[in-house]
Amino acid sequence: MTIDxxxxxQLQPLFKLLSSGAxxxxxxxxxxxxxxxxxxSQYETLFAALGFSLVLDGxxxxxxxxxxxxxxxxxxxxxxxxxxxxxxxxxxxxxxHLFQFQQWQLDTPLINKLHIHYHxxxxxxxxxxxxxxxxxxxxxxxxxxxxxxxxxxxxLPAVHRYLDLFQELAQAERNDxxxxxxxxxxxx
Amino acid sequence: MSDILKARISDIKTALExxxxxxxxxxxxxxxxGAVRIDNQLRQILQQLDQDTHAIQDxxxxxxxxxxxMPLSRRYREVLEAYxxxxxxxxxxxxxxxxxxxxxxxxxxERVLESxxxxxxxxGGLYSHQVLLRQVGFxxxxxxxxxxxxxxxxxxxxxxxxxxxRRHNHLSAAIGQLLGDVRKKGLRRTFPQKSLxxxxxxxxxxxxxxxxxxTLMEQVRHYQPKAVxxxxxxxxxxxxxxxxxxxxxxxxxxxQNLPVLDLMQWLVNHYGxxxxxxxxxxxxxxxxxxxxxxxxxxxxTQISLKKxxxxxxxxxxEAL
Numbered sequence: 001m002t003i004d005x006x007x008x009x010q011l012q013p014l015f016k017l018l019s020s021g022a023x024x025x026x027x028x029x030x031x032x033x034x035x036x037x038x039x040x041s042q043y044e045t046l047f048a049a050l051g052f053s054l055v056l057d058g059x060x061x062x063x064x065x066x067x068x069x070x071x072x073x074x075x076x077x078x079x080x081x082x083x084x085x086x087x088x089x090x091x092x093x094x095x096x097h098l099f100q101f102q103q104w105q106l107d108t109p110l111i112n113k114l115h116i117h118y119h120x121x122x123x124x125x126x127x128x129x130x131x132x133x134x135x136x137x138x139x140x141x142x143x144x145x146x147x148x149x150x151x152x153x154x155x156l157p158a159v160h161r162y163l164d165l166f167q168e169l170a171q172a173e174r175n176d177x178x179x180x181x182x183x184x185x186x187x188x
Numbered sequence: 189m190s191d192i193l194k195a196r197i198s199d200i201k202t203a204l205e206x207x208x209x210x211x212x213x214x215x216x217x218x219x220x221x222g223a224v225r226i227d228n229q230l231r232q233i234l235q236q237l238d239q240d241t242h243a244i245q246d247x248x249x250x251x252x253x254x255x256x257x258m259p260l261s262r263r264y265r266e267v268l269e270a271y272x273x274x275x276x277x278x279x280x281x282x283x284x285x286x287x288x289x290x291x292x293x294x295x296x297x298e299r300v301l302e303s304x305x306x307x308x309x310x311x312g313g314l315y316s317h318q319v320l321l322r323q324v325g326f327x328x329x330x331x332x333x334x335x336x337x338x339x340x341x342x343x344x345x346x347x348x349x350x351x352x353x354r355r356h357n358h359l360s361a362a363i364g365q366l367l368g369d370v371r372k373k374g375l376r377r378t379f380p381q382k383s384l385x386x387x388x389x390x391x392x393x394x395x396x397x398x399x400x401x402x403t404l405m406e407q408v409r410h411y412q413p414k415a416v417x418x419x420x421x422x423x424x425x426x427x428x429x430x431x432x433x434x435x436x437x438x439x440x441x442x443x444q445n446l447p448v449l450d451l452m453q454w455l456v457n458h459y460g461x462x463x464x465x466x467x468x469x470x471x472x473x474x475x476x477x478x479x480x481x482x483x484x485x486x487x488x489t490q491i492s493l494k495k496x497x498x499x500x501x502x503x504x505x506e507a508l
Contacts, residue, residue, distance in 0.1 A: 019389075019390040020389050020390070021387035021388050021389040021390075022387070023387075063387065064387070064388075066386060066387065066388045067382070067386070068386070068388055069386035069387075069388065070388070073386050073387060073388070074384075074386065077384045077385055077386055078375055078376070078379055078384060079375075081375075081379055081384060082370065082375055085363045085366060085367050085370070086367070088359070088360070088363050089360070089363050089364060089367060092260075092356075092360040092363070094259070095258070095259025095260050095261060095262070096259075096260065097260050097263075097352070097356055098355075098356045098359050098360055099352065099355060099356055099359070121367075121370060121371060124374070124375070125375055143387055161385040162385060163359060165383060165384065165385065166359065166362045166363055166366055167358060167359060167362045168383075169362070169366060169378075169379070169383065170361070170362030170363075170365045170366055171362070173365065173369070174365075
């Protein structure tokens with residue numbers, strides 16, 4: 001396959017964003033997104049040749065898939081998973097539609113409520129203050145899971161990666177509870 | 189609503205039978221009456237389907253347009269109810285694959301009407317009667333098509349909304365289940381590390397030349413060695429020639445001679461052959477020996493050494 005680099009004018013910003021580990025979101029970076037979608041196969045080939053596996057999800061986000069994580073990333077992703085679960089449970093209890101998560105305003109009062117409401121479970125993960133929650137959200141914002149606007153966080157479509165995982169894990173456990181327990185033991 | 193439909197269907201069934209009977213009895217008035225009755229029922233059904241479709245569209249629009257902050261269950265209650273109470277029974281009734289009685293009946297009616305109209309034609313019946321039967325037959329065909337479309341439309345309107353709620357419920361159930369696990373066995377054991385989304389920051393390694401290095405290089409480029417003259421060999425003789433002094437033995441000698449009344453005198457007497465500096469050094473060392481008591485004499489004495497003559501209050505040494 002011949003790739004004409006002249007037809008990929010956004011290659012540099014795209015690669016810079018994706019290789020920083022961040023997620024490209026359709027609505028946040030619409031220009032890059034359109035470019036990526038229009039030349040998807042070229043970009044995929046080009047990035048694959050460089051050793052990056054591009055994932056483009058129709059729900060509006062793209063990223064470089066990797067299995068290697070630093071210790072820092074491992075901790076952050078686990079904490080973020082917990083925060084997202086707590087947030088979604090809380091919002092569901094408020095009667096909100098979970099799949100409209102992109103419209104939620106994750107502002108300071110809500111973060112404080114989460115902190116109070118789930119104090120014990122957060123404490124167990126050494127998330128002891130609303131400030132720590134904000135720090136986690138800030139880190140997640142840097143890689144495109146959220147965006148900070150006017151002092152409130154908003155979830156971005158890339159959060160679907162976690163939602164898919166939640167359903168997958170719960171499904172697996174429902175089907176075979178003993179097996180997953182064993183798996184959990186193995187990872188220790 | 190499906191109950192009304194059922195009632196109408198059974199009415200059509202009876203009317204068909206009567207139609208059949210009337211035909212056999214050659215009762216043209218009853219035939220006409222029966223055909224009009226079926227036609228009426230069919231029209232009613234069509235009208236009802238049309239109304240129902242509109243009603244369902246309204247329900248969907250209300251749900252979509254409702255305030256987003258309204259609790260989900262309330263917002264979509266009508267949708268779920270409409271689906272459960274209307275679409276589902278209608279599907280069961282209409283869908284031939286689900287064993288619905290609607291289509292078999294319509295097909296039946298179509299067949300009967302067709303054959304009656306044909307027979308009437310063969311027997312040379314009134315043209316207006318033939319036309320009437322044929323008209324009813326067309327309406328039956330129309331209803332078959334319209335019924336399918338209406339049901340499809342209702343399903344298409346409600347299904348996405350219903351699916352949306354189901355997805356919401358699935359997710360919320362999944363999260364509830366996982367959070368239960370987290371509470372029981374901890375976060376780490378709930379999420380195997382491999383399954384979580386991860387990302388990696390590629391850090392390009394680059395070497396840049398700092399300003400300090402540039403300055404240094406600039407200096408190197410303009411480096412000029414400083415001229416340093418190599419020192420010439422000096423021929424001058426040393427002012428103080430070196431000599432070997434066995435301090436330990438001198439000290440021992442001193443200890444044996446204690447008490448010494450005049451240390452300087454003693455040194456000159458026994459070791460006068462050393463240089464002046466050496467004698468003075470020894471003198472100062474010995475008056476500081478820790479295990480000897482020293483005290484300067486009150487009288488000033490003069491002693492001529494090799495090159496200098498000194499005046500001093502010489503020390504007297506005694507053993508402690």
